[in-house]
Amino acid sequence: MAAPIDLHEVAERELSERYGFPWRIKACMSTACLSAGANQAYEGMEQTIEKEDLALEARLIPTGCMGLCSRGPLVRVLRRGTDEIMYQAVNKEVAIDIITDHVRDHKPVETNVLDHNIPFFTSQEKIVLENGGVIDPNRIESYVGHRGYQAFERVITRMAPEEVIEIIRASGLRGRGGAGYPVGSKWALLAAATGDTKYVVANGDEGDPGAYMDRTVMEDDPHRLLEGIGIAAYATGASQAYIYVRAEYPRAVERLDRAIRVARRKRLLGRNILDTEFSLDINVRIGAGAFVCGEETALLASIEGRRGTPRLRPPYPTERGLWGAPTMINNVETLANVPTIMRKGAEWYSSIGTEGNTGTKVFALAGDLVNTGLIEVPMGVTLRHIVEDMGGGIPNGKAFKAAQTGGPSGGCISSEFLDTPVDYDSLRNLGSIMGSGGLVVMDEDVSMPEIAKFFMAFSMDESCGKCSPCRAGTVQLHTLLERITSGAGTRQDMRDLEHLCHVVRDTSLCGLGQTAPSPVLSTLHYFRAEYEDMLVSEEATNA
Amino acid sequence: MRELRTTVTIAFNDVEVEAFADETVMQAARRNDVFIPSLCYVEGLSVWGGCRMCMIEIEEDRRLRPACATPVNPEMEVYTDTPKLRAHRKAILELLFAEGNHVCAVCVSNGNCELQDMAVACGMDHVRYDYRSPRRAVDASHPKYVFDPNRCILCTRCVRVCDEIEGAHVWDVASHGADAVLITDLATPWGDSTSCTWCGKCVAVCPTGSLSYQGTAVGEMEHSVSMISRLAVARSRGEWLDPEAVS
Amino acid sequence: MSKARLATAWLGGCSGCHMSFLDMDEWLFELADLADLVYSPIADVKVFPPDVDITLVEGAVANEDNVELAREIRANSKVVVSFGDCAVTGNVTAMRNPLGDPLGILEAVYVNAPDRNGVIPAEPGIVPPLLPQVQPLHKVIKVDAYLPGCPPPADRIQRAVEALLAGDPSRITGEDIRFG
Numbered sequence A: 001m002a003a004p005i006d007l008h009e010v011a012e013r014e015l016s017e018r019y020g021f022p023w024r025i026k027a028c029m030s031t032a033c034l035s036a037g038a039n040q041a042y043e044g045m046e047q048t049i050e051k052e053d054l055a056l057e058a059r060l061i062p063t064g065c066m067g068l069c070s071r072g073p074l075v076r077v078l079r080r081g082t083d084e085i086m087y088q089a090v091n092k093e094v095a096i097d098i099i100t101d102h103v104r105d106h107k108p109v110e111t112n113v114l115d116h117n118i119p120f121f122t123s124q125e126k127i128v129l130e131n132g133g134v135i136d137p138n139r140i141e142s143y144v145g146h147r148g149y150q151a152f153e154r155v156i157t158r159m160a161p162e163e164v165i166e167i168i169r170a171s172g173l174r175g176r177g178g179a180g181y182p183v184g185s186k187w188a189l190l191a192a193a194t195g196d197t198k199y200v201v202a203n204g205d206e207g208d209p210g211a212y213m214d215r216t217v218m219e220d221d222p223h224r225l226l227e228g229i230g231i232a233a234y235a236t237g238a239s240q241a242y243i244y245v246r247a248e249y250p251r252a253v254e255r256l257d258r259a260i261r262v263a264r265r266k267r268l269l270g271r272n273i274l275d276t277e278f279s280l281d282i283n284v285r286i287g288a289g290a291f292v293c294g295e296e297t298a299l300l301a302s303i304e305g306r307r308g309t310p311r312l313r314p315p316y317p318t319e320r321g322l323w324g325a326p327t328m329i330n331n332v333e334t335l336a337n338v339p340t341i342m343r344k345g346a347e348w349y350s351s352i353g354t355e356g357n358t359g360t361k362v363f364a365l366a367g368d369l370v371n372t373g374l375i376e377v378p379m380g381v382t383l384r385h386i387v388e389d390m391g392g393g394i395p396n397g398k399a400f401k402a403a404q405t406g407g408p409s410g411g412c413i414s415s416e417f418l419d420t421p422v423d424y425d426s427l428r429n430l431g432s433i434m435g436s437g438g439l440v441v442m443d444e445d446v447s448m449p450e451i452a453k454f455f456m457a458f459s460m461d462e463s464c465g466k467c468s469p470c471r472a473g474t475v476q477l478h479t480l481l482e483r484i485t486s487g488a489g490t491r492q493d494m495r496d497l498e499h500l501c502h503v504v505r506d507t508s509l510c511g512l513g514q515t516a517p518s519p520v521l522s523t524l525h526y527f528r529a530e531y532e533d534m535l536v537s538e539e540a541t542n543a
Numbered sequence B: 001m002r003e004l005r006t007t008v009t010i011a012f013n014d015v016e017v018e019a020f021a022d023e024t025v026m027q028a029a030r031r032n033d034v035f036i037p038s039l040c041y042v043e044g045l046s047v048w049g050g051c052r053m054c055m056i057e058i059e060e061d062r063r064l065r066p067a068c069a070t071p072v073n074p075e076m077e078v079y080t081d082t083p084k085l086r087a088h089r090k091a092i093l094e095l096l097f098a099e100g101n102h103v104c105a106v107c108v109s110n111g112n113c114e115l116q117d118m119a120v121a122c123g124m125d126h127v128r129y130d131y132r133s134p135r136r137a138v139d140a141s142h143p144k145y146v147f148d149p150n151r152c153i154l155c156t157r158c159v160r161v162c163d164e165i166e167g168a169h170v171w172d173v174a175s176h177g178a179d180a181v182l183i184t185d186l187a188t189p190w191g192d193s194t195s196c197t198w199c200g201k202c203v204a205v206c207p208t209g210s211l212s213y214q215g216t217a218v219g220e221m222e223h224s225v226s227m228i229s230r231l232a233v234a235r236s237r238g239e240w241l242d243p244e245a246v247s
Numbered sequence C: 001m002s003k004a005r006l007a008t009a010w011l012g013g014c015s016g017c018h019m020s021f022l023d024m025d026e027w028l029f030e031l032a033d034l035a036d037l038v039y040s041p042i043a044d045v046k047v048f049p050p051d052v053d054i055t056l057v058e059g060a061v062a063n064e065d066n067v068e069l070a071r072e073i074r075a076n077s078k079v080v081v082s083f084g085d086c087a088v089t090g091n092v093t094a095m096r097n098p099l100g101d102p103l104g105i106l107e108a109v110y111v112n113a114p115d116r117n118g119v120i121p122a123e124p125g126i127v128p129p130l131l132p133q134v135q136p137l138h139k140v141i142k143v144d145a146y147l148p149g150c151p152p153p154a155d156r157i158q159r160a161v162e163a164l165l166a167g168d169p170s171r172i173t174g175e176d177i178r179f180g
Helices: A007-018 A031-035 A038-051 A092-104 A140-145 A150-158 A161-171 A183-192 A213-220 A222-236 A250-265 A296-303 A332-344 A346-350 A383-390 A424-429 A448-462 A468-485 A491-507 A511-515 A518-534 A538-542 B025-031 B083-099 B114-121 B157-166 B201-205 B225-237 C016-022 C027-034 C064-076 C085-089 C091-099 C102-112 C154-165
Strands: A023-028 A058-063 A075-079 A085-087 A199-204 A240-246 A281-287 A327-331 A360-367 A373-378 A400-405 A411-414 A438-443 B007-012 B015-020 B055-058 B077-079 B145-147 B171-174 B181-184 B211-213 C004-010 C035-039 C052-058 C061-063 C077-083 C130-135 C145-147
Touching: A007 A140, A023 A038, A023 A092, A031 A038, A038 A058, A038 A092, A075 A092, A085 A092, A140 A222, A140 A250, A150 A222, A150 A332, A161 A183, A161 A222, A161 A332, A161 A346, A183 A222, A183 A327, A199 A213, A199 A222, A199 A296, A199 A332, A213 A222, A213 A250, A213 A332, A213 A360, A222 A240, A222 A250, A222 A327, A222 A332, A240 A250, A240 A296, A250 A281, A281 A296, A296 A327, A327 A332, A332 A346, A360 A383, A373 A383, A383 A400, A400 A448, A400 A518, A411 A518, A448 A468, A448 A511, A448 A518, A468 A491, A468 A511, A468 A518, A468 B083, A491 A511, A491 A518, A491 B083, B007 B025, B015 B025, B055 B083, B083 B114, B157 B171, B157 B201, B157 B225, B201 B211, B201 B225, C004 C016, C004 C064, C016 C052, C016 C154, C027 C035, C027 C154, C035 C052, C052 C064, C052 C085, C052 C154, C061 C064, C064 C077, C064 C130, C077 C085, C077 C154, C085 C091, C091 C102, C091 C130, C102 C130, C145 C154
Parallel strands: A023 A058, A199 A240, A199 A327, A240 A281, A360 A438, B007 B077, C004 C035, C004 C052, C052 C077, C077 C145
Antiparallel strands: A023 A075, A075 A085, A360 A373, A400 A411, A400 A438, B007 B015, B055 B077, B145 B211, B171 B181, C061 C130
16 A cells, blocks of 8 residues: 655645745636636746746646636736736736736736735635635645645544534534534534444535536635545544535536545545545545435435435435435535634634624625626625625616525525625525525616526426426416516416415425525515516406 | 334324324324325335325424324324415315316226315315426327326326335336426336336326226226235235224 | 396307206206396307306307307306316316317318318308417406316206305315316
8 A cells, every 4th residue: 555645745845846936827727717718828828938938937827716707717926025916807818918028027917907905805704715716726735735634634643533523513614505504413413323334425516506616616626625525524434425516517527536536546535544544435426417416315316326306304314315324415615614624723713704604605796796706705794795895886887686695495685685694594584595605696677576487497497396396386386477577467376476485385395396486485575566567457357 | 913012192183192103194194084185195105205295284393294204203283284284285286287187077087086086175176277288198008008197196106016016116207397207117118118017006006097907988997005005014014904004 | 035147158168067057957947936047058148148146157268259258257247157177177178288289280180180171160250269278267267166077967066056146155165076
């Protein structure tokens, strides 16, 4: 067996190498920037460094997401001893100019400079995304150089499993998949379960339209996820873990697979990890893209190779999960918090955010905003701060109308609640949910019944068909919404719509069905007049 | 001799009854003659929990629970017939009727159909929702049986009985959502099935006219769900017993 | 007490519900003491009259004439009853719905069938155009009570009419609402 990785030595080497170059140029190679042409920009810089003979001066580093995706491709230029300069909309020409003008001639390319002292960046508190735009996701050394696997090493060599669980419990970390279940309690359940084999599953089946925080973690910081899983497995007594990734995320699959291979080679996975008694293997399982497979029991069925439909609970997965063995499912973002919590402590973590809602939350900020992209903010910041300061407000002088959180399972929040702190409990009190972190802002032109119809079409298409209220009910809710939005709806249709929402919510088998009516119910609550204005007049109904 | 089972006291609609500690609310209700509607539950088959007709209310529990999958708890107070439950069940029935093509007048199971009976029991006299009128092809390729997906409510009793009692697993569900449909083998015609043993248990257990014998005319089809329950109980206990008495 | 004004109407159905109505036999004499039949396919009245108390409507809404009559019934009746499965659910009349566009069905029946002369009947003002989809009555007009059955047996119709005459349609329940 090969000798395990010497984390300290790798980190030292990485640090000395890092500061061996006067210039470091970090180019975002995450999905959003790649689709905006980051590849061509990267090649342009690579070739120009070569051509200008700057290879000993400047180091070009491909990194993960820097957040402000709407301005991509993004590039950060760091010069030893000076402030960094961030560039936006870096096409190939700009990329070449960055090398020739900025690096060679020391004159920044003013046309594309992006002020990184704007609230979008300065209001963020990065834990999960701390390595985004910083490390090269394909090099384990890069992760180790940023204190990667330090916590894992300490946990498995010097801590008892109960101590680990206690720290997670004390940190107040709640499940980031949407429901907000206390993570420490869940870990304790698996730790208490008896069985020869126990499983930990990372849920990366991020399915909400527009949400991509889990993808970003898996693509841009895969070792962070592996480290989080490793700590979870050690604390709970699991020896096998799966990362469930949807097939629509091929780059995540590729980078995770590579990370796992490297981690095995470095003895961070496999038998007797780092020469301890602890053994763990991790495998990637690829989902076929059904939204319902994000539901934990459907996800387990899918991993087992069966049809991805939810089953009744109890028994809960921690009692009977994969192949009947105790299994714990944690969301990717949840696990990505773990290494930092173990490194910096529960007290530090719980000092971020608010009481009962500690830490940070990553949001995919989208819709009618000046700045859209990925942000990580302390729990409890107000919606107004996110929308007006970080998002830069509504473009074209339009007014804010609503923010949608929680995707097809969530709801809309109207302008009168802009000062609500964004956390699990406040959002639930407003009839929405935190969800996995989609946050779509809508301006005054948006029709709320149309939004409700959009999400209902999504839930209808994604219903697995197992239980009748979700399978047939979402279809009828969509039909009613179509009739209402086409201007042919009656008061009776409104009554049927509202009642059927309650039926589907109260009687569906799994969370997907139970929350499918939420977009309708919440828009009915805050924007009922919009529905009523669409109905045919009473006179027309009677005629 | 079977070992003695622990009993507990629970209440159905404010009437106390005795229940076994290891049974479900549905089983306790059936043994005590308390009516809880259901379309997918069959004593002796695994619990599916998909039809959602058996939702009940439990005191101090804000959520509705499916009786078929809810274990009995000592002192629990179960309500099976509240205005909310009645309204919800009616709506689910309407959804089922609107989803397929349930034309009772021309159905082999007319007069012997659990879906039809359920409409009577739940007071469902019309469907508020739009009929979907799907176009679904009938599979009459099997020499003995006919499968009419127009009358299928996806209760999966046939899937379970074939897998769990007959051990053939001819049936399964394909596709999802509104397109979900039962298939035989790998979505090949039933008549071409190499796994079907012609045992007819799926036909016996079907609650509607979806599965029937070849050559059956309107109203002639009779199913035999209790036979399946007796079979399941006999197999698990090694003696012929009344399924509801031993559940 | 003045007699109730009762009507029955026949939309897209087979008239079986009316046959069943006639099966009430001698009770029809009692009914005659309680109500006047002011409009019915079994009475020679051409125009739907005003101020009707109760109208039993057989059949689904299948063509434009059905829509017109249904609206006339609604405008002139206090209580409208969906009478039989076709009115309540669409039933056999609606079995063409899964087949889609009625033109294709008409072609199959009148053009492509071997013993036909290849002409789809078309006589504006006489042959009413078919609706794209057959609808239950309550999808077209407001309906106050439902009496399913194909057809509802005579004794059920009698109990239903008694309930309606007593002003209590909620009595139509239990086995009396069985489909098929």
